Amino acid sequence: MTTGGSDGTGGEAMVARLDAELRIELADLEARALLRRRRRVDGTQGPRIELDGRRVLCLSSNNYLGLADDPRLIEAAGAALLAQGASGASSPLISGHMAAHAELEELAAEWLGSEAAVVFGSGYHANIGTIGALTGPNDAVFSDVLNHASLIDGCRLSRATVRIFRHRDVDHLDELLRATPARRRLIVTDSIFSMDGDAAPLDEIVELAERNGAHVMIDEAHAVGVFGDDGSGLANALGLGARIAIRMGTLGKGLGSYGAFVAGSRALIDVLVNRARAYVFSTALPPAVVAAATAAIGIARAERERRARLWANARALHGALRAAGLRVEPLSSPIVPLILGSAERALAVSARMLEAGVFSPAIRPPTVPEGTARIRLTPLATHSSEEIATAARVIVEAAREIID
């Protein structure tokens, strides 16, 4: 069978044409300092990693509690691997809902103090699946302009009317709510914003939602394990858990594994199980990954000292950068962004840091808005005080060298 004629549109010619077009697109990204390259990590994720064959301090992962290489998670994953095998093998609605998933869902619900929970393949899946299952063309979704890409994509896929409110601006949200009648109105926000580390004004959002008859969904990706006495997230830390209908938490950040859960009422979870396309039409997580997350929740609840060390490290790093005269916003979470402006500048600071043995890549558009390229610094509970002091010194020297 032919796929084209003799005019250069045959199969091979088309492959070559696409390749040539893509090379031009890549060259354009490179020219604008926006090309991404992956680096290889050997060994495990921890406070230090082996990056492209070199041991460096890692100040860029979301492994906040340092659980990714914890022997107890590895042991739990190993035991599940032996008992339940390597794969979920099908969608949870076919035969993929295994003992490991059922146990994690029960534990996550209990931890958050909700009626029920459902485990999704990832935070990305959870966000697109949940927004799409709850809203459609007759509904409206209200979304903070700095929400994570997975919430943005969830809004787009839902086919609901989407209203974007200014970052953390409840007056703007109020205005949009009043001006947008709909069958169902859903406010979605990160609880801790992934690239800025600041917190959504959850108390005001909840009140506004209640006054306007709207529902609230929060993304606690950077808050589970990190906030609250028992690590169950920012909503619970603020005493708001019971007033927020939908809470999403990820398992691949503070909990050191992979996947995500959504917690809420039994009816909410049953609707998601029936209707969230990212749940229904995707293979269940491997039980080993799920069992590691279950072990991590136990540790995150019990070992408060981990959270204390995480926060102490964040305060030490933040304080050292401020004391050196670098402009950093007040600390709201363990995420410390150093905003540098242009992509070129952020790349230069990151490269200089790496030369001195500290890894944190430049975060550039479209991950962050134009003109706000940055180094996003994330200390872990498992960094030593000396490592934080070393990192701070290296970051300050690199920033001064490039900024001056």
Ligand SMILES: Cc1ncc(COP(=O)(O)O)c(C=O)c1O
């Ligand atoms: C705020 C936020 N939500 C959702 C996600 C997606 O979660 P996952 O990595 O599990 O897909 C991330 C990060 O990746 C995030 O930072």
